[in-house]
Amino acid sequence: MKLYAGVDGGQTATQAVVGDERGTVLGRGGGGPANHVDEPGAQERLRSAVDDAVRAALRAAGLPSATLFKGAHVALTGEVEEQRVAVVGSVVRAERLTVGHDAPAAWMGAFGGAPGVAVIAGTGSVAFGCNAAGDEVRVGGWGYLFGDRGSAFWIAAEAIRRALDSADRGRDSALGEAACRHFGVERPAQIPAAFYRRALARDTLAGFAPVVTALALQGEVAAISLVEEAGRALAELALVALERLGLRRGEVAVVGGAAVDPLLRRAMARELTLQGVTLREPLAEPVIGALWLAGGRGGGERA
Structure with missing residues (x-):
């Protein structure tokens, strides 16, 4: 039996699956965040996250940790630099190992290789799509300073920004009160101070996003x-990705932790519908897309 591995390394957590050549998932595993490349200990964190996830998936499949895969694909958020590829190669044993941005794996999982655009709305945000001619386009994914609009980090940071604006005007706000409760501080101004001195990690700050979406659902x-x-x-x-691909009335799928919020999905669907675009459910999650990119395709688990 030929074995394949797919890994989805995100800013909040890492997932891995082991499967066979038919695409049947034999085991799953998880690890910690695999991003934050600009922070101390980033390479060791990446190594540990991928190693933990793959080992856990192998254990779940009843396979030894020294298993050599026929193929493996590791999808990572952020730009894929040489040093990150080397780190992954030190822990994933495969005859054919590929390491890439996480967006193509999300698209593969969502569309199974068919034309369309996948949007990742996790800690960060990015869109990736492909048309029938094989043209590929990536839009966004420029990180929390220069992009990531609509992501969990953006929602959290924007909520805190608006709370700080209210505080500057001498007014309390529901967003500010919720932020203080969530982060255990007395004033909203203490939150950016903690972030700048790196006492508050990006994924921790992004964890405030579900509190904001819950407030929205409460009115x-x-x-x-x-x-x-x-x-x-x-x-x-x-829409930008669809336009560049020439898919004027194409299909879009959205994945990621932030995408589960019903209000956000309705707003997104409404905007797409105005342009004649359909928001559809993905065929499978991004980690399954990574497995398919590794070469494990077929009629197995697709969700």
Whole structure:
């Protein structure tokens, strides 16, 4: 039996699956965050996350940790630099190992290789698509300083930014009160201070996003406005990708932790529908897309 591995290394967590040549998933495993390349210990964190996830998937499949895969694909958020490829190669044993951006794996999982655009709305955000001619386009994915609009980090940071604006005007706000409770501080101003001195990691700050979306579902006006803006920003990523691919009335799928929020999805779907574009459910999750890119394809688990 030929064995394949797919790994989806995100800013919050890492997932791995082991499968056979038919695409049947034999085992799954998880690890810690595999990004934060600009922070101390980034390479060791990447090594540990991928190693832990793959070993756990092998254990779940009843296979030895020294298993040599026929093929393996590791999808990572952020730019794939030589040093990151070397780190992955030190822990994943495969006859054919490929390491790439996480967006193509998300698209492969969502569309199984068919034309369309996948939007990742996790800690960060990016869109990736392909048309029938094989042309590929990536839009966004420029990190928390220069992009990631509509992502969990963006929702959290924007909520805190708006809370700080209210505080500057001497006004309390529901967003500010929620942020103080969530981060265990007395004033919103303490949150950016903690972030700048790296006492607050990016994935930890992004963890405030579900609190904001919950406030929106409870009817908090400022939170509703913010979440709907996030949905429109994600739709814009998809529409730009579709236009560049010549898929004027194509299909879009959205994946990632932030994408589960119903208000965000409705806002995104509404914006896409205005342009004649359909928001559809993905065939499978990104880690399965990574498995398919590794060469493990077929009629096995697709969700």
